[in-house]
Amino acid sequence: MQVLMNTVSPKYNTYNNFNNTNKQQYNQQPSFGANTDEVVIKVVKKSNFLKKTITAIKSVPKKLTQASAWLVPKLFDNKFMDKLSVKLQNSDNLFKHFLAIGSAITSGMYMYKTLQNDKLDKDRKNTLAVNQFLTFVLSTAGAYAIDGSINDWWQKMTAKYAAASLEDKTLLDDFVKEFKEAKEENKKIKAFNKTASAADKKDLKSVRADAFIKDRLGKYLVDAKDRSLFMDRIKGMSFLKSMLVFALVYRYIVPVAVTKPANILCEKYLAHKKNEEKDDD
Amino acid sequence: MKINSISNDFTLKSGYLEVYKDPHNSKDTSVGLCGKNNKEYNVSFNGGLPIQSEAAVNAIKSKKMKALDWLLKFVKDHNVSGSALMALFLAGVLRPLTIMALPGKKDKEDKIYASGHSIASGLIGFGVSTVLTTPWDNGVMSVMQNYQKHYDTVIKNIKDGTNEEPEPLKYKFDILNKRYERLVEIAKEQGTKATALEKRMLKKQIDNMGLMMKNITEWAIAVPRSILTIALIPPILKYVFGVEKKKSEPAPVKKHSEEVLNNVENYRKMTGMPSKDFYSSFRFEPKWFNQAKGGNN
Structure with missing residues (x-):
């Protein structure tokens, strides 16, 4: 007689069942002799057109990403990019330059369209194009100025965000204190550098919130992955500032406050020019 | 009599019974700063998290600023779409509110049309930018992260004396490789002020390369996006907002x-x-x- 004693706990059985279900799902062979209807249903289900289409659509973003990743080195692995990245290594405004150039391209396109417009007479076309150009130049200069002027306040906001996320108010207090000291010290260094020789010149102290937070992050987050993720968000703060400022200028201040007065000026100039021409005659 | 005893009942020895019901439960979803990444965070059964300060644990669990956290990650990863999102907020919310609030000779219908125009341009700008640039951004990040992960492990092995297998490099990108190779050399050397500065500059160069490769799309899509915006605004206004431009009286x-x-x-x-x-x-x-x-x- 053979007795099988099962001393396995129900918990283990649940785990085992889970495994068996999975195994069945992948290893079970269709038994053609047993129940053909079941097999037919399975085949129909497997060749479901909608299912396949959805799967194909779902895989599109992944395929596009893979294609882009393949193309990236092909386009940028060259000497030009190599030299450019060295040249721009000290630039903190690279993203702003990209925004400004992007806007220049869009403004240029609108200027070109104005100049090509057959419905407008020549004087009006030129004046409108000049108007568009000046609006672009002034608004871009304004955007850079606003971005620079709120920089100190934004650094504090960044520290405030970090302090709130890491739930440590002292982080913000420390930053404000250190920021103030560094600013004062930088004034002295600048004054000293004016008179000092090139070799004696001192480096300015960092007043950036991201560097401050990065130095202290180890105290709060042990895992490197967490630290990297958190620093991504801190870097995101500086992107957010420039994006908000440039969008505010290009998409709000210019259309609401600048375009109308500029158009009125343009009309006045055209009327004045017409009168002058008549007087000349 | 023969007795077969199955005595390997390990569940009795563990305090974490729930995890054995489904192996997927072994991945803790309650820790980590971002929900998406939590799933990759394997927790050891006997100790939970590694030693961290109380503040850190609180921070990890903190979900107070979930929307802001998401926004910051999004704008960092997708610069062009992020800019378009800001434009959508300003042109789609703030500008229409201002137009409607401003006193003026314009009648209400004109104001509604101007507001609709602004919202439509914001929506199209964001939609087009996101559709066109997201796969590209992901592609750039995929390359950059592959290199970063590979060399982070290499540098960690040098510093900690460990022997972890680095993630294989999937792409051939010489100018990026050159910079990381130099960073590895620096990690082997004794740190001086000069090497610290060089390290900082190399990292900045790498960051700038990523930024340039992502943002170049803004230039590429600027013109088609404007053309699409101009072309799509009237139908969107007509069929989505139900407003049409009043035809000026011909003279x-x-x-x-x-x-x-x-x-x-x-x-x-x-x-x-x-x-x-x-x-x-x-x-x-x-x-x-x-x-x-x-x-x-």
Whole structure:
């Protein structure tokens, strides 16, 4: 007689069942002799057109990403990019330059369209194009100025965000204190550098919130992955500032406050020019 | 009698019974700063998290600023779409509110049309930017992260004396590789002020390369996006917002009068006569034409 004693706990059985279900799902062979209807249903289900289409659509973003990743080195692995990245290594405004150039391209396109417009007479076309150009130049200069002027306040906001996320108010207090000291010290260094020789010149102290937070992050987050993720968000703060400022200028201040007065000026100039021409005659 | 005993009941020895019901439960979802990444965070059964300060654990669990956290990650990863999102907020929310609130001679329908126009341009700008640039951004990040992960492990092995297998490099990108190779060399050397500065510059170069590769798409899509925006605004306004631009009243007589005036003026220029003499010679005043109003009546 053979007795099988099962001393396995129900918990283990649940785990085992889970495994068996999975195994069945992948290893079970269709038994053609047993129940053909079941097999037919399975085949129909497997060749479901909608299912396949959805799967194909779902895989599109992944395929596009893979294609882009393949193309990236092909386009940028060259000497030009190599030299450019060295040249721009000290630039903190690279993203702003990209925004400004992007806007220049869009403004240029609108200027070109104005100049090509057959419905407008020549004087009006030129004046409108000049108007568009000046609006672009002034608004871009304004955007850079606003971005620079709120920089100190934004650094504090960044520290405030970090302090709130890491739930440590002292982080913000420390930053404000250190920021103030560094600013004062930088004034002295600048004054000293004016008179000092090139070799004696001192480096300015960092007043950036991201560097401050990065130095202290180890105290709060042990895992490197967490630290990297958190620093991504801190870097995101500086992107957010420039994006908000440039969008505010290009998409709000210019259309609401600048375009109308500029158009009125343009009309006045055209009327004045017409009168002058008549007087000349 | 033969007794087969299955005695390997390990569940009794563990305090974490729930995890054995489903192996997927072994991945803790309650820790980590971002929900998406939590799933990759394997927790050891006996100890939970590694030693961290209380503040850190609180921070990890903190979900207070979930929306801001998401936004910051999004704008960092997708610069062009992020800019378009800001534009959507300003052109789609703030500008229409201002237009509607501003007192002016414009009637309400004009204001609604202007607001609709602003919202439509914001929506199209964001939609087009996101669709066109997201796969590219992901592609750039995929390359950059592959290199970063590979060399982070290499540098960690040097610093900690460990022997972890680095993630294999999937892409051939010489100028990026060159910079990381130098970073590895620096990690092997004894740190000096000069090497610290070089390390910082190399990292900045790598960051800038990623930024340039992502943002170059803004230049590439600027023109098609503007064309699409101009083309799509009228149908969106018509079918989504139900507003149409009021057609301005045509003034055929005025147009015709301007044409006549121009012809007369051209003829005068051909004759070379001064304006006063020319028009007084046949008792004609050009302003009469300007006073003409309306249609054919």
